[in-house]
Amino acid sequence: MIFVLGATGKVGRHLVPALLDAGAAVRALTRDPAKARVDPRAEAVRGDLDTADLPALLDGADRVFVLTQGHSADREAAVARAAARAGVTHLVKLSTTGVHFGQKDPISRAHAEAEQAVREAGPAWTILRPGTFMDNRFAWLGSIREENAVYVPETDPPSALVHVRDIAAVATLALTTSGHEGATYELTGGEALTAREQVAILAEALGRPLKYVEETEAASRERLVRQYGWPARAVDGLFAMKRESGPNESVVFDTVERLLGRPPLTFAAWARENASAYHHQE
Template identity: 70%
Template sequence: MILVLGSTGKIGRELVPALLDRGAHVRALTRDPSRARIDPRAKVAAGDLDAFDPALLDGVDRVFVLTSGHGSDPLAQEQAVLKAAAGVSHVVKLSTTGVHFGQTDPISLVHAEAERAVREAGPDWTILRPGTFMDNRFAWLPAVRGDGVIRVPEGDPASALVHVRDIAEVAATVLTGDGHAGKIYPITGGEALTTRRQVEILADVLGRRLTYVEEPEAASRARMLGYGWPASAVDGIFELKRQSAGKEEIVFDTVRELLGRAPLTFADWAREHAGSFA
């Protein structure tokens, strides 16, 4: 049995069916099973990482550890799971390329600390370090549905964006296969794209005119605060962007090496989600 944390999130909702398709038994964690839409072949379990119940690990031999980027205290949550999971055989942790590049922004630092905890926990471990998700571009939804003007902060770095399904497929391969203990896998898409190019690709796929506008950081910051995001989270995002400039464009071959196929492209992602942007 594999326990999947974050089973309703961007990666989790792709990972659960990918594991089931490989014949694994899955226990899918969510805080609210009544609202969660989880593959019916999985066993859904209610639980909150802020008060982790060790009984969630009964009969579990492998754990996929993912905490929300917006969680209350992701490090404390992961430490609680690891403490309870000392007897499982293998833990797979979802981290970030920020750790790969030694970044010191708050998000990467927390993941670096959590990675250390995973390595010291006892069970076999594998660490997945994905770069920026293509799904982050859902932030453009209101602009695309509205006036078609996509505002991005000045200096937004080119990025080898990755499709969450590729991350999930890598995770499923690691969780159901052998030979991955003690490995650290950085995961990106197959090509680096400037943000302007991403907007052009989305416009081509949607058959719509979209206008790319760079705005001063202060304007982007004000907009994010307007969404109700905490100031510390907004600061963290900008610090991460500053530190990942010139690094986010690095392409890693992990998807091809582990899955034997090319990574999904941003155009694939745009086609898949064209209906949502309409």
């Protein structure tokens, strides 16, 4: 049985049905099973890792997908150690390409520490290091719905965005087939696109023009605080990570195609799938 943490998150909501389709038995952790809309074929269990009885949650599991909210190294280390005690044979951890590039921003550092804990826990392990998610472009929803415009910091680098379904497909492979023990996989899309190119692709999917607006970092910071209510510290963290990841965002890895035997899903496909979300909501 496969125990999936983060079962209702960006990756988890694709991973759970993919594992079930592959014939695996799945236990999915969620804070509120009634609201979570977990695939009914899975065993949905209520739990919060800060208060959960880990031995009970892990009872009967032989493989675990490790992903925690806030990417807490302490929390993931606790899961890895408890999994080892419970007799789990394989841990698959979702990390970030920032670790591959040796980035020192807080998110990459936390993932690096958690990776180390997973490697040292005892069971076999596989590390998945995706780059920037295509789903991050949902951050443009508000301005597109209201103004048909996208505001982008002038420092935004080209990015080899990855589709979360590709991440879930690789995770499914690692969790259900052998040969991935001790492997670390960097995962990106197949091409690096500038923000302007991304906006043009999205406009085509929406069937209407979008205004592309470059703004200073200071203006972007103010927008995130004012429009989205982000705490100033979170905004600082985001831009610290962007500064570090900038030169690395455009690097394309061939891992998805190598493992899945097909090209990575494109941003154009993602835009078509999600076009309806960008229409003005009455």
